[in-house]
Amino acid sequence: MIFEGAAGQGIQTITSLLLPVLRKSGHHVFSCMEYMSRIRGGSNSTEIRVTGKPRRAYVSRIDLLLALTPLAYERLHGRLHERTLIFAEKQTFGEHWDERCIDTPLGRFATEAGGAVYSNVSAVGVVLAVLGIPLERCVAYLREQFVGKGEEVVAHNIKAAQLGYEFGLALPAERRPKFPEPATELRDDSLMMDGTSALGIGAIAAGCNFICSYPMSPGTGVLTFLAARAKNFGIVVDQAEDEIAAINAGLGASYAGALAMVTSSGGGFDLMQEGMSLAGMIETPIVVHIGQRPGPATGLPTRTEQGDLDLALHAGHGEFARAIFAPGTLGEAIDAMQRAFAAAQRYQIPVIVLSDQYLLDAVSTIHVDEIERLPVKPDIVETGQDYKRYAFTEDGLSPRGVPGFGAGIVRVDSDEHDEEGVITESFEMRQQMMDKRLQRLEALRREALRPTVIGDPREAKIIVVAWGSNRGVLEEALERLDDRRFAGVHYAQVWPLAPNTAELLGEGRKKIVVIENNALWQFANLLHRETGIAAFRRILKATGEPFSVEEILAKLTEVTHG
Amino acid sequence: MDSQPEPFAMPSSTDVAWCPGCGNHMLLKAVRGALEELRIKPENLVMVSGIGQAAKAPQYLKVNMFNGLHGRALPAALGIKLANRNLTVVVESGDGDLYGEGGNHFLHAIRRNFDVAIIAHNNMIYGLTKGQASPTSQRCMKTPVQVGGVLLEPFNPLAVALALDAPFVARAFAGNIEQTRAIIAEAIRFKGCAVIDVFQPCVVFNKLNTWQWFREHTCELPEDHDLSDRIMAMQQAFRSDKFPLGIFYRNDKRETYEELAGIGESPLFRQPPTSDEAFRAMLDAFR
Numbered sequence: 001m002i003f004e005g006a007a008g009q010g011i012q013t014i015t016s017l018l019l020p021v022l023r024k025s026g027h028h029v030f031s032c033m034e035y036m037s038r039i040r041g042g043s044n045s046t047e048i049r050v051t052g053k054p055r056r057a058y059v060s061r062i063d064l065l066l067a068l069t070p071l072a073y074e075r076l077h078g079r080l081h082e083r084t085l086i087f088a089e090k091q092t093f094g095e096h097w098d099e100r101c102i103d104t105p106l107g108r109f110a111t112e113a114g115g116a117v118y119s120n121v122s123a124v125g126v127v128l129a130v131l132g133i134p135l136e137r138c139v140a141y142l143r144e145q146f147v148g149k150g151e152e153v154v155a156h157n158i159k160a161a162q163l164g165y166e167f168g169l170a171l172p173a174e175r176r177p178k179f180p181e182p183a184t185e186l187r188d189d190s191l192m193m194d195g196t197s198a199l200g201i202g203a204i205a206a207g208c209n210f211i212c213s214y215p216m217s218p219g220t221g222v223l224t225f226l227a228a229r230a231k232n233f234g235i236v237v238d239q240a241e242d243e244i245a246a247i248n249a250g251l252g253a254s255y256a257g258a259l260a261m262v263t264s265s266g267g268g269f270d271l272m273q274e275g276m277s278l279a280g281m282i283e284t285p286i287v288v289h290i291g292q293r294p295g296p297a298t299g300l301p302t303r304t305e306q307g308d309l310d311l312a313l314h315a316g317h318g319e320f321a322r323a324i325f326a327p328g329t330l331g332e333a334i335d336a337m338q339r340a341f342a343a344a345q346r347y348q349i350p351v352i353v354l355s356d357q358y359l360l361d362a363v364s365t366i367h368v369d370e371i372e373r374l375p376v377k378p379d380i381v382e383t384g385q386d387y388k389r390y391a392f393t394e395d396g397l398s399p400r401g402v403p404g405f406g407a408g409i410v411r412v413d414s415d416e417h418d419e420e421g422v423i424t425e426s427f428e429m430r431q432q433m434m435d436k437r438l439q440r441l442e443a444l445r446r447e448a449l450r451p452t453v454i455g456d457p458r459e460a461k462i463i464v465v466a467w468g469s470n471r472g473v474l475e476e477a478l479e480r481l482d483d484r485r486f487a488g489v490h491y492a493q494v495w496p497l498a499p500n501t502a503e504l505l506g507e508g509r510k511k512i513v514v515i516e517n518n519a520l521w522q523f524a525n526l527l528h529r530e531t532g533i534a535a536f537r538r539i540l541k542a543t544g545e546p547f548s549v550e551e552i553l554a555k556l557t558e559v560t561h562g
Numbered sequence: 563m564d565s566q567p568e569p570f571a572m573p574s575s576t577d578v579a580w581c582p583g584c585g586n587h588m589l590l591k592a593v594r595g596a597l598e599e600l601r602i603k604p605e606n607l608v609m610v611s612g613i614g615q616a617a618k619a620p621q622y623l624k625v626n627m628f629n630g631l632h633g634r635a636l637p638a639a640l641g642i643k644l645a646n647r648n649l650t651v652v653v654e655s656g657d658g659d660l661y662g663e664g665g666n667h668f669l670h671a672i673r674r675n676f677d678v679a680i681i682a683h684n685n686m687i688y689g690l691t692k693g694q695a696s697p698t699s700q701r702c703m704k705t706p707v708q709v710g711g712v713l714l715e716p717f718n719p720l721a722v723a724l725a726l727d728a729p730f731v732a733r734a735f736a737g738n739i740e741q742t743r744a745i746i747a748e749a750i751r752f753k754g755c756a757v758i759d760v761f762q763p764c765v766v767f768n769k770l771n772t773w774q775w776f777r778e779h780t781c782e783l784p785e786d787h788d789l790s791d792r793i794m795a796m797q798q799a800f801r802s803d804k805f806p807l808g809i810f811y812r813n814d815k816r817e818t819y820e821e822l823a824g825i826g827e828s829p830l831f832r833q834p835p836t837s838d839e840a841f842r843a844m845l846d847a848f849r
Contacts, residue, residue, distance in 0.1 A: 191848035204844065207835045210645060212637075232840060234833055236644050236825060241670035245637035248630060252610070252641025255628055256649065257831025260641070278631050368845060373838070380831055383605075402831050403608050403626035403642070404649050413621070413629040414613070422576070423621055 004045040005068035007038055010120035015046045017124050021137045023192055026182030028054045032362040037301040043071035052180040056364045056472035060548035063177050066123050070094055085177055109163035114156035121157050122164035129168025130176045189368045195359040198330040200225030202337025204233055206376040210258035212238040212249040217301050218357040219291035222263040243268040247275030254284050257380055257402035261287035266295050266308040273315045276350050280320025282412040285344035292356040294544045303544030304358035306468055306517040312352045321441045324495035326354045328471025330366040332492045338374040345379045347440045358546040359469035383408030388419040396439030445496040454478050454488030463505055466515040467491040467523050477552035502531040511536040518542050569604055570594050570623045579618055585736040585762025590622055592739050596747035607650045610639040615690050616656035616683030633663025636671040643676050646829035647820050654681040658688050661697040661717050672726040672755050676819040679749040679756045685764040686771045693767035703770050720799035723757040729813040730756035735780050754818050783808040
């Protein structure tokens with residue numbers, strides 16, 4: 001189902017009312033959105049998938065379209081099929097009107113209910129009726145959502161929903177979409193959220209207590225998520241004057257013992273690169289979330305892409321250790337954020353969590369038991385009189401003291417330094433310090449997260465590799481393909497790569513297909529560089545949209561024919 | 563610590579990277595004198611600096627030190643203060659670092675008014691990069707880049723600080739070590755963002771603004787100067803006949819950022835991990 005409307009017409013309200021009602025009615029839901037970079041007007045749309053089993057991928061096929069603007073046809077017609085039901089007002093839809101359309105007088109319902117603003121709620125009423133869900137289930141949510149605006153507004157909303165509902169009930173049976181049966185077992189302990197919330201939950205699970213950032217879509221959501229919970233969890237939240245300030249403040253806080261993070265998108269992260277390098281030099285933990293969107297430059301501010309992998313891999317001058325996570329599900333997002341904090345603390349390095357607009361905005365469900373808390377320990381020691389911040393140790397990791405905890409002093413310097421943090425120009429010391437800082441890469445490689453395997457790669461002839469947000473589409477496409485010649489491998493950590501990578505990919509004896517949302521096959525390149533295994537086929541997309549299941553399915557079918 | 567005669571002294575073997583006769587030496591003495599007078603424990607003080615010769619100052623004091631990136635001393639200092647407000651935080655860097663590369667941070671540090679003393683070494687030139695103009699260079703001074711002479715009016719740090727309502731604004735001269743020490747001590751004691759612009763010569767690259775030049779071009783604030791009068795302070799900051807020395811303005815009533823933001827007394831490193839109970843309660847909102 002697709003709900004289309006201008007910014008300001010309340011498409012998000014439709015989603016926030018429908019999703020919980022659908023879920024409480026026993027359905028599995030997945031939702032994602034696409035929107036223009038503007039505050040009012042234009043044409044935005046939300047996809048809600050109602051499925052018989054849990055899904056976390058976007059499909060292009062539209063069975064039901066509710067259109068509030070004349071732009072809907074132009075933007076979405078390629079995704080309609082013969083039996084798509086289109087709910088729209090005849091005068092808005094104009095010349096494209098055909099037998100699939102149902103004239104739905106939402107404007108009249110809204111006026112009757114109290115004003116034009118209620119047309120979105122009338123639309124919810126229509127949809128509930130055609131889906132066969134009792135209206136009462138929605139009334140409680142309407143009350144909850146609008147009670148702050150007064151009883152009159154609540155009453156208007158309920159009236160608007162009723163008018164839409166009655167209209168929907170009056171439609172003949174053939175004008176109703178076929179709908180999967182509700183799941184037999186209604187699982188009350190599942191949670192519904194978007195990717196942003198999952199990352200925020202992961203940060204709180206890890207004990208994050210400091211975030212300093214400058215707003216930039218789509219990375220801002222993590223900042224607002226933590227700000228809303230700052231009081232409860234004792235999180236210091238600061239809106240920086242720019243991204244340079246954000247990461248330097250994060251490093252200052254981390255130096256003083258905070259569990260610190262910053263969030264941004266690729267463009268903001270560009271400005272943070274010097275901070276990455278500083279973190280590497282002063283061996284100070286920091287977690288950096290990059291919500292990718294299409295670049296270069298301002299690009300498509302509200303769309304999706306996986307174009308910043310190379311940036312994340314190479315950001316910051318000089319050579320130093322880092323780790324990069326790229327979660328693909330809600331569970332992986334919660335997990336990745338905790339792993340990021342744990343690795344940053346353990347190895348005293350900058351760690352990046354690489355997401356994208358699609359993952360951040362997509363809503364799906366997760367069972368509460370799937371949420372695991374990993375131990376994240378701020379690795380801090382009480383200092384003694386003769387404390388040396390960069391003392392040489394066997395594994396290259398010096399016990400980390402913080403100022404004000406113990407009798408010692410803690411000296412960090414962005415210049416090359418000796419064990420005490422004193423500036424040095426000794427070539428021998430430089431070599432020793434480089435070795436010390438890079439030695440931890442070995443452990444990071446050893447401990448790198450193993451990829452998720454779909455099917456049996458040993459039997460398969462073709463291995464489809466994806467990373468980050470493409471996990472859902474990979475899983476569903478392979479399932480629909482149902483072909484033992486195929487297996488899938490998904491990476492939720494993209495640096496360092498898991499040590500079993502070459503073995504998993506058949507040491508070059510299999511055909512490797514790499515799926516990524518970019519134009520220059522950045523992950524395929526990384527695989528090649530790290531393992532010597534070259535991709536046989538690359539499935540790429542850099543339009544600003546995510547891959548649909550149908551698209552991947554078609555491309556994989558081509559592979560078998562080619 | 564207090565019992566030691568020179569608690570902030572580094573070993574005599576410390577390699578000091580400053581030129582003989584540089585104003586930095588005098589300023590270091592003034593800072594050390596101020597810290598000794600205040601009897602701060604070295605482990606409870608963090609000195610934060612950026613990059614440049616001035617920014618090496620914390621290297622020569624036995625204190626906690628965060629010597630970060632060029633222009634970024636203030637954001638790092640903010641992070642440190644917010645993570646542990648019990649620490650005394652002092653920023654020491656040069657005019658290029660604080661007013662040029664870090665100009666935006668200078669504005670916003672003052673707007674926030676977190677508790678920090680900013681000691682700006684102002685020698686009106688870039689020394690470490692070999693003599694180009696700084697934001698505070700005098701007009702017409704010739705340099706290897708500004709070959710026809712500096713075209714722009716110098717940045718006026720005191721007027722900018724006053725315009726942003728910095729609650730403590732002062733100017734000192736490294737040649738007047740006693741006054742400089744007293745102002746620095748007062749600034750560190752002050753609760754809020756204290757800005758001290760300190761004149762000092764670069765004896766190698768700045769042939770215009772020498773020890774002699776600073777002596778001739780500075781004066782005391784008028785006897786009837788009212789510290790609490792921001793407009794009067796602004797008039798003194800705008801003077802071009804001579805550059806007055808001393809505390810221009812002081813406002814003890816402005817709330818600090820830590821107070822406004824409700825930052826707790828307990829440092830973040832002592833914060834217990836997120837409790838399972840609170841965590842589960844947060845998850846319930848997503849049911």
